[in-house]
Amino acid sequence: MKVAPAPLHPNEALELFARTRARTEALAAPLCPEDTMLQSMEDASPVKWHLAHTTWFFEEFILKPRLPDYRSPDDRFAFLFNSYYTQAGPRHARDRRGLVSRPEGQAVAGYRAHVEESLSDLLDSHRDDSDEIAELVELGCHHEMQHQELLVTDLLHGLSFNPLLPAYKDPEPLPVTSEVALAFTRHAGGLVEIGHAGGGFAYDCEGPRHKVWLDPFEIADRPVTNRDWIAFMEDGGYADPRHWLMEGHATATREGWDRPLYWWQQDDEWWTYTLRGPQPVALDAPVVHVSYYEADAFARWAGGRLPTEAEHEVAFRDRPIAGNLMGDAGAIGALRPLPGPGIWGDVWEWTASDFAPYPGFRPPEGALGEYNGKFMVNQRVLRGGSCATPAPQMRTTYRTFFYPHQRWQMFGLRLARDAA
Structure with missing residues (x-):
């Protein structure tokens, strides 16, 4: 609502x-x-x-x-x-x-x-x-x-279950890019306000606007890339329980996870299935189709953590909503993450925050009150939109939510860390 x-x-x-x-x-x-x-x-x-x-x-x-x-x-x-x-x-x-x-x-x-x-x-x-x-x-x-x-x-x-691996959109090569160094921007924190303040559409779960205390933090200027993820894999990140939440490691072991969804190795090169059919993994594009459990394990392995949703909102709320998002009919867009230091689009970014009601939240009466409120348990918030999110829908306060084991959506991550 x-x-x-x-x-x-x-x-x-x-x-x-x-x-x-x-x-x-x-x-x-x-x-x-x-x-x-x-x-x-x-x-x-x-x-x-x-x-x-x-x-x-x-x-x-x-x-x-x-x-x-x-x-x-x-x-x-x-x-x-x-x-x-x-x-x-x-x-x-x-x-x-x-x-x-x-x-x-x-x-x-x-x-x-x-x-x-x-x-x-x-x-x-x-x-x-x-x-x-x-x-x-x-x-x-x-x-x-x-x-x-x-x-x-x-x-x-x-x-993806079709052995012919059909293409929904015509195959198109990714642009040639070079590695983008990982850098962090410091934020002072303090008492901040987050949530929708009116003046346009928002779902009920984006409000009420309220105050949150943030300790100083740093957040990465780009999402984690496929190149970063391969380093995690090659270092045994999937098999090392030190990086994992217990439930996450149990899920990864039970499901046999040792790579992102849709990946396979062919002639010593990583490939992935996309809406454009089989494609070599683009090393400098954001990693996609990883669960919260995997994202959290990677962050620990990398010496960082996942940002809270308040940190994500405060860090990027002054950035214009522009990026690799879904366009209108006739210009649907790439429908896959693209290399670059984007903020909006490409991949939804897992946060460390539970999908819970903001202080003062009250669901509307009637069936429409079931839109969001009934799902506020056992799910995690993601921020930032993806290459499959329609551009008119994005707002800096938009919070989507999924269960921590799910992978089939355009899920990725961005690192954060405490500031000294």
């Missing part, structure tokens, strides 16, 4: 809606029907489900409450395409989404078109309460942007 909302004009809401929906369609356009049905694990969902669920969100939370005569193309879609909103009714099992071969893709496309037309009509006919509707449309668009990132990362995981 929003914090201190600044409602969009209805025309602005429609423009945001059109751009957002067009980006989703552009992401799905290169896929064949069989691609859209892939579900490789419970954490991931098929592309067809993402297309339908993001549509259901607008229908369930905007159209149905405000249009008494609204009729869905199929009332069963509410059961099939709800995700976790228990107050919105029963839902299909998450781990069986890939078994829903029907409705077919054409029916889902018709569902999207029906909801888009109905939403446009609603904004035209409800000018008296259009600010509230526009606010919900904005939330729905940001919700769909989150699913755009999930769409491509879930797809990558699904395609």
Whole structure:
């Protein structure tokens, strides 16, 4: 939900809606029907489900409450395409989404078109309460942007099991680069404020703005690279329990982790599977697809630590939001980390912070209150966005969250350390 909302004009809401929906369609356009049905694990969902669920969100939370005569193309879609909103009714099992071969893709496309037309009509006919509707449309668009990132990362995981290692986007060589030296910037700390202060969109979990005490710290000017990670691997970092949290080492041992997800060695060279198909590992690009456990172990091995989310926000909140992020339809972007000293984009950066409520946080009433609050346990905060995060979604206060064992998202890390 929003914090201190600044409602969009209805025309602005429609423009945001059109751009957002067009980006989703552009992401799905290169896929064949069989691609859209892939579900490789419970954490991931098929592309067809993402297309339908993001549509259901607008229908369930905007159209149905405000249009008494609204009729869905199929009332069963509410059961099939709800995700976790228990107050919105029963839902299909998450781990069986890939078994829903029907409705077919054409029916889902018709569902999207029906909801888009109905939403446009609603904004035209409800000018008296259009600010509230526009606010919900904005939330729905940001919700769909989150699913755009999930769409491509879930797809990558699904395609990775195909022995043909197909390319979602045309292969493209990385630019030739040279190693960027690791440097740290010192920050004085003290009593600082973090969190969203209003004046634009934010999720409810980004506020309230509040004070935090920070001791002096240093934070790296670039993320950890593949070159750095290979040094960790070659030094036996995965096998040495001294660097690991006990639960992390047990997970790594059980899962057989000895490299980032999607890596393999071929003719003494490291390769990785990407949305552009098999690629040699770019040594100076940020390492990606590593869990919190691996990131924490690397930081200990390197003589540092992971930053807290407050340190990350304070260090970079004055940096303009620009970098390797997902663009609009027609300019989707690289969809892979690129070499360079970027701050925003490329990889989400694990922090040492639990995903917990800020002081004074209260989830909204109703089903929309389930958006973030119910997940505030046993997860870690990541900051900074990734190459698969839509650029309009990024803010310096944006906090995403995942479980510490998960790897399939665009996860990387940046080092921090205490300042003398």
